[in-house]
Amino acid sequence: MDCASCAMNIERRLRKLEGVKIANVNYASGKASVEYEEEKVLPENFRQTIEGLGYGARMPEGAGSGRKGKDRMFLHIIGMDSMHCAMIVEKALNKITGVDKVELNFSLEKAVIAYDLGKTNFAKIRKALADAGYDAEILDAEDEVDKEKLARDKEIAGLKARVIASAIGTVPVLVLALPEMLDGLIPIEYPGFIMDYLAAIQFMLTLMVLQVNWEIFSRGFRGLINRSPGMDSLVALGVGTAFIYSTLVGISVIEGGMYFETAALLLTFIVAGKYLEAVAKGKTSEAIKRLIGLQPKTALIVRDGEEVEIPIRDVVAGDIVIVKPGGKIPVDGTVQEGASSVDESMITGESLPAHKKIGDIVIGATINKTGSFRFRATKVGSDTMLAQIIRLVEDAQGSKAPIQKLADIVAGYFVEGVIVLALIAFGYWYFIAGSSFIFALTILISTLIIACPCAMGLATPTAVMLGTGKGAENGVLFKNAESLELLEKATMVVFDKTGTITKGEPAVTDMEPFGMKENELLLIAACAESGSEHFLGQAIVKKAKEKKLKMAKPDGFEAVAGHGIKASFGSKRVLVGNLLLMEKNGIAVGEDIIRKMHKLELEAKTVVIVAAGNRIAGLIAIADTLKEHSYEAIAALKSLGYETAMITGDNERTAMAVAKQAGISRVLAHVLPEDKAGEVKLLQDNKEKVVFVGDGINDAPALAQADIGIAIGSGTDVAIESGGVVLVKSDLRDIVSAIELSRYTMKKIKQNLFWAFAYNAIGIPVAMGVLFPFSGFLLSPVIAGAAMAFSSISVVSNSLLMRGWKPMGMRSVSLKPDKAVHA
Numbered sequence: 117m118d119c120a121s122c123a124m125n126i127e128r129r130l131r132k133l134e135g136v137k138i139a140n141v142n143y144a145s146g147k148a149s150v151e152y153e154e155e156k157v158l159p160e161n162f163r164q165t166i167e168g169l170g171y172g173a174r175m176p177e178g179a180g181s182g183r184k185g186k187d188r189m190f191l192h193i194i195g196m197d198s199m200h201c202a203m204i205v206e207k208a209l210n211k212i213t214g215v216d217k218v219e220l221n222f223s224l225e226k227a228v229i230a231y232d233l234g235k236t237n238f239a240k241i242r243k244a245l246a247d248a249g250y251d252a253e254i255l256d257a258e259d260e261v262d263k264e265k266l267a268r269d270k271e272i273a274g275l276k277a278r279v280i281a282s283a284i285g286t287v288p289v290l291v292l293a294l295p296e297m298l299d300g301l302i303p304i305e306y307p308g309f310i311m312d313y314l315a316a317i318q319f320m321l322t323l324m325v326l327q328v329n330w331e332i333f334s335r336g337f338r339g340l341i342n343r344s345p346g347m348d349s350l351v352a353l354g355v356g357t358a359f360i361y362s363t364l365v366g367i368s369v370i371e372g373g374m375y376f377e378t379a380a381l382l383l384t385f386i387v388a389g390k391y392l393e394a395v396a397k398g399k400t401s402e403a404i405k406r407l408i409g410l411q412p413k414t415a416l417i418v419r420d421g422e423e424v425e426i427p428i429r430d431v432v433a434g435d436i437v438i439v440k441p442g443g444k445i446p447v448d449g450t451v452q453e454g455a456s457s458v459d460e461s462m463i464t465g466e467s468l469p470a471h472k473k474i475g476d477i478v479i480g481a482t483i484n485k486t487g488s489f490r491f492r493a494t495k496v497g498s499d500t501m502l503a504q505i506i507r508l509v510e511d512a513q514g515s516k517a518p519i520q521k522l523a524d525i526v527a528g529y530f531v532e533g534v535i536v537l538a539l540i541a542f543g544y545w546y547f548i549a550g551s552s553f554i555f556a557l558t559i560l561i562s563t564l565i566i567a568c569p570c571a572m573g574l575a576t577p578t579a580v581m582l583g584t585g586k587g588a589e590n591g592v593l594f595k596n597a598e599s600l601e602l603l604e605k606a607t608m609v610v611f612d613k614t615g616t617i618t619k620g621e622p623a624v625t626d627m628e629p630f631g632m633k634e635n636e637l638l639l640i641a642a643c644a645e646s647g648s649e650h651f652l653g654q655a656i657v658k659k660a661k662e663k664k665l666k667m668a669k670p671d672g673f674e675a676v677a678g679h680g681i682k683a684s685f686g687s688k689r690v691l692v693g694n695l696l697l698m699e700k701n702g703i704a705v706g707e708d709i710i711r712k713m714h715k716l717e718l719e720a721k722t723v724v725i726v727a728a729g730n731r732i733a734g735l736i737a738i739a740d741t742l743k744e745h746s747y748e749a750i751a752a753l754k755s756l757g758y759e760t761a762m763i764t765g766d767n768e769r770t771a772m773a774v775a776k777q778a779g780i781s782r783v784l785a786h787v788l789p790e791d792k793a794g795e796v797k798l799l800q801d802n803k804e805k806v807v808f809v810g811d812g813i814n815d816a817p818a819l820a821q822a823d824i825g826i827a828i829g830s831g832t833d834v835a836i837e838s839g840g841v842v843l844v845k846s847d848l849r850d851i852v853s854a855i856e857l858s859r860y861t862m863k864k865i866k867q868n869l870f871w872a873f874a875y876n877a878i879g880i881p882v883a884m885g886v887l888f889p890f891s892g893f894l895l896s897p898v899i900a901g902a903a904m905a906f907s908s909i910s911v912v913s914n915s916l917l918m919r920g921w922k923p924m925g926m927r928s929v930s931l932k933p934d935k936a937v938h939a
Contacts (some may be wrong), residue, residue, distance in 0.1 A: 117143065117146060117171055118346075118347065118570070119276070119570045120530075120569040120572050120574070121345070121347055121531045121569040122339075123141040123527070125169060125339070125345075126141045126166055126169060126920035127140065128344070128528070129344070130148065130150055130162060133158060133162070133165060135152050135153040135157035136151075136157060137151045137153065138151040139151075140514065140516055142513070142514050142516075142576045143577060144577035145513060145514065148166070148173075148512050150162055159775055162175075168342075169338070169339070169342060170335040170338040170342075172341060173265065187399065188229065188230055189228075189229045189497075189498075190227075191229065191252045191253065191254060192225055192226060192252065192253050192254075193205055193225050193245065194224070194225065195221075195249070196227075200541075201698050201757050204249070204250075205220060205227065205245065205248065206218050207248075208244050208247070209227070209229060209241065211244065212231075212236055212241060212244050213235050214236030215229060215241070216230040216232065217231075236254075238254060238432060238496075238497065242289060242907050253427070253429055254428065254429035254497060268394070269535075272391065272395055272398065273622070275387060275391035278329060278387045278391075279391050281328045282380070282383055282387055283286040283384055285321045285324040285328070286321075286325055286383075287318075288321055289322055289380045289381075292306070292377075292379070293318070293789075306715065315366030315374060315390065316366070318362075318374065319362075319363060319376065321376075321380065322362075322380045324597075326359065326383065329383050332348045332352060332355075332386075333355075333356065335348040336348035336352030338477040340353075345532060347531065347568070347569055347570060349531055349535075350535070351382070351565065354382065354560075354561045354565045355561075357557065357560065358375040358376075358378050358379040358382070358561055358897070359375075359379040361375060361774050362374040362375045362379065373554060375561075382897060385898070385901040385904075386901055386905060389904065389905025390919040392905075393574075393905075393909055393912060396909060396913060396916060397578070398736075399916055407505060407506050407509065410462055410463075410502060411428065411445045412444040412445075413427065413428055414426065414428060415427075415428055416437065416439075416443075418437075418438065418490070419433045419435075423438060423494035428446050429497070431447050431493055431496050432493070433493055433496055434493060435495055436452065436491075436492055436493075437449060437492075439485070439489055439490070439491065440488050441487065442483070442484065442485070443484050444481060444482070445480055445483070445491075446480055447495060447496045448493070448494055448500050449492050449493045449495070450475065450476070450477055450491055450494055451473060451474050451491045451492040452489075453474065453489060454474075454488055454489030454490060455471070455473045455474070455487055455488040455489060456485060456487025456488065456489050457471050458470050458471075458478060458483065458484055459482060459483040460479060460480060460482045461480050462482065463481060463501065463505070463844060464479075464844045465591035465845070465923075469485055472489065476845075477501075479502070480495075480500045480501065481500075504791070506792055508593050509584055509585060509588045511596065512584040512593075512594045513577075514552060515750070516577075516598075517576050517597035517865070518598055518601055519601055519862070523576060523869060526572060526873075527569045528571050530567070530876075531569065534564065534567040534880065535676045537880060537884060538559075538563040540884075541556075541883075541885060542556045545756075555894070558894065558896075559884060559885050559894070561900075562883040562900040563884050563900075565883075565900040565904060566880060566883040566895070566900035566903055566904050567874075567879070567904070568876060568879075568907045568908060571868075571871065571872035571875060571876075571907040571910075574872075574912055575865060575868030575869045575871075575872050575911055576868070577916065578868070578911065578912050578916075579861050579865045580865075580916045581915075582861075582915055582916070583600055583858075583861030583918060584597075584600065586919075586921050587854065587857055590857075590922075591843060591850055592841065592844075592857065593842040593843075593844065594841055594854075595841065600858050600862075601862060602840070603824050603840075603841065603855055603858035604858040604861075605805050606758065606806065606824060606855075607761070607804050607805045608761060608799060608804045608805065608807065609748075609753055609760065609807045610796065610799065610806055610807065610808050610818075611763070611809045611848075612763055612792070612808075613762055613764035613771070613774060614740060615811050615846075616810055616811065616828055616848075617742060617743065617746050618741060618774065619740060619741055620739040622651055622655040622722070623659070623739065623740075624638075624656060624658075624659040624736060624737070625737050625738065626716060626737035627735070627737070628712055628734050628735040628737075629733065629734035630732055632708075632733065632734070635663060637726060637734040637736070637737070638656070638663065639660060639665045640690060640733055641692050641726045642656050642657050642660030642665060642727060643670060643685070644673075644683035644690040644692050645657050646670065647670065647682055648673075648675060651740075652722060653681065653692070656692075656724075656736060656738070668685070670683035670685055672684035676693065676697060677790065678788035679700070680697040681694015688728065689728075690727065692725070692726050692727075693724060693725065694724065694725065695710075698732075702728050702730075703730060705732060706732075708726075712735060713735060714769060716737045717767060717769035717770040718769050718778060719739075720770060720773030720776075721737040721739045721773075722737070722740075722770050723735055723737050723738075723770075724736050732922070742777055743848065745845075745847055748781050748849065749848035753852060754779070756852070758807075759781060759804075760779075761780065761781070761784060762774070762775050763787050763795055763818075764785055764787065765785075765787055765788060765789065767785060767786060768783070768786070769785045771785035772785075792815060792818035793818045793821040796808055796821045796822050797821055800821075800823070806828070807824045808820060808825050808828045809848075809851060810826055810827065810828070810839075811828065824840050825839035825841070826839055826841045826843060826848075827839035828845075828846055828851075848921070852923075856923060860918065860921055861918070867914055868911045868914055868915065871907070871910060872907070872911060875903075875907045879903060883900055899919075
């Protein structure tokens with residue numbers, strides 16, 4: 117599949133199959149992804165369709181065996197070497213609760229298992245196989261990538277061999293054609309026997325070049341027969357015409373000059389261009405290769421009280437893993453013993469080592485620095501953070517950006533259009549302008565050869581592959597190409613407050629008891645909040661634990677979204693919440709209490725009212741501090757031209773105080789969790805392109821409603837459903853990095869598309885001879901072939917410049933606080 121038109125032809129044919137819902141063919145990566153209904157079509161039908169168009173196809177092992185909501189496991193079944201063994205293994209596997217589907221290949225001793233991760237795991241599957249008399253090991257996640265690399269290397273090696281063989285045949289043909297090409301300018305004479313058999317020698321040498329590149333003709337003519345021509349069809353027509361014409365001249369059927377050297381040179385230039393393009397395209401997927409290369413091969417674990425080193429594939433959740441100084445952390449887990457500094461830069465992009473102590477999470481593939489520690493494995497295999505990142509990047513690189521739509525439409529009809537234009541040009545010059553047949557033939561060949569849909573097909577996906585790869589290296593994960601494009605078009609960035617702008621670690625700062633002591637007020641509130649999951653309630657409970665107060669669990673508990681909680685202790689009722697909660701439950705709040713609340717709220721503190729029975733027991737103020745780089749990041753966003761806003765359930769005074777500290781210019785206060793998406797919709801109705809930044813779980817509706825959702829600081833679970841962009845760290849500066857990368861990627865895509873369209877818009881008319889009446893300039897088919905090869909290489913090379921991209925950071929941003937404006 118060596119041109120954009122080829123990709124579009126394959127995509128169109130796949131989409132026509134009954135049961136196919138979505139088909140995307142990525143020319144740059146050489147991959148097709150298909151979403152389909154299993155009841156109506158099989159993966160084998162896809163391979164047959166692709167091969168019917170003249171292309172080869174390799175199905176990844178187990179393709180189509182996974183079902184929605186299921187995970188897949190690839191196993192090497194040791195000892196399964198016959199059909200009988202396979203039947204025993206299949207029977208054993210199907211008995212396991214949670215196993216959905218099993219596919220076996222006894223000749224390769226391999227199994228692909230679709231299973232429910234919540235019901236079973238590798239340890240249970242391995243035990244069931246052991247009971248049946250077999251053993252199993254998980255195949256490396258690198259296996260599929262290794263096969264792709266081998267296929268890519270094989271393709272490059274094959275193209276290199278064809279370039280050398282083509283050059284060996286072309287150079288003598290070119291040398292033999294020099295006397296005619298120079299037309300006496302430099303006298304060159306060859307021995308008589310060579311001149312006697314000149315046509316036959318050139319014919320044989322050119323035929324050798326054609327034979328070396330026969331697959332171009334095979335695919336090209338098959339495309340014409342199937343009415344789905346690609347670039348190979350143009351080359352086959354152009355070179356084939358030159359070769360047949362020269363052959364007819366050589367055997368004296370017609371009179372004229374021979375063009376054997378043109379046919380040979382064209383093929384050599386074209387295959388050389390394909391070789392350089394394949395080498396360049398291979399470099400666009402380096403980010404994925406680097407990520408996969410981070411995974412260590414072995415792990416040191418404790419089994420039966422002894423330290424044993426085992427393959428990474430054999431580590432299961434719950435294993436105690438030992439990490440020594442300088443060693444790689446094999447899987448994700450939680451520190452159980454010891455402490456150390458860990459270099460997480462390869463995953464998060466953070467250059468400074470992170471200190472890890474008991475209870476902290478460690479990420480697989482990161483590097484331990486000085487200390488030694490033990491941790492309990494929590495996520496292994498395809499569930500690790502690294503595996504999730506690799507899947508996200510692969511999905512993003514295989515997706516299409518909206519800007520690619522025009523290029524796809526043009527590529528879909530490009531080849532047919534060029535053939536028509538070439539025939540029109542030939543007809544005009546030969547039949548209307550009265551030019552010689554050789555002149556018209558030269559124009560026909562040049563027009564067919566110079567046209568290049570490849571540059572258009574490579575313009576977007578090569579930049580997307582590099583952009584998403586660079587993002588992953590810096591802790592910014594784009595879920596698809598559309599997110600990468602839309603981020604550049606945004607006009608406003610809306611932040612959730614708690615856990616996004618602030619640390620999400622609120623603490624009790626003030627208590628105002630009425631008619632009781634502080635500890636009594638705190639105890640009443642803490643007992644009521646002991647069943648709450650809200651961060652304010654947890655802050656109150658934490659404070660009570662610090663003071664070693666003995667808390668009792670309430671007899672009844674009810675969380676009132678956006679207002680607070682109700683709790684009951686026997687016949688006594690306790691309310692902890694805001695003014696609205698008190699009003700709804702008929703509890704009067706005096707003016708003096710309200711004034712005290714306002715005073716605390718102006719200090720960026722959230723105030724909760726505690727009521728016991730039917731009277732106010734007191735006020736508790738809770739504050740959450742800004743994250744370290746919040747102000748810096750928001751100032752940088754403003755310098756890039758974005759309006760910023762904060763959305764929160766807090767009252768206006770608290771929200772305004774926090775916004776002022778952060779430099780936020782617009783505040784949306786008193787917004788209940790379920791109303792956040794509605795507020796985003798109102799902004800969109802006001803012609804804003806909204807980026808919403810939240811935690812990815814509590815803010816899922818707002819993230820989904822926004823034009824672009826950015827889920828921040830998701831820990832080791834980066835494969836969350838909400839948000840088009842996932843930030844590995846909780847650093848708001850990564851939002852700036854994401855926007856800068858989006859802008860840079862789109863800049864490269866636009867440059868590529870401009871060059872691709874401009875090249876064809878200028879090159880095709882010139883090849884058709886539009887300049888000849890004015891300047892006498894006629895484009896040689898050989899120059900046309902060289903230009904065509906160069907066009908694709910230039911586009912890929914321009915995208916490869918992105919490999920040097922680095923986050924520009926917080927350059928010269930103003931650190932003067934702004935006044936917040938309430939909306």
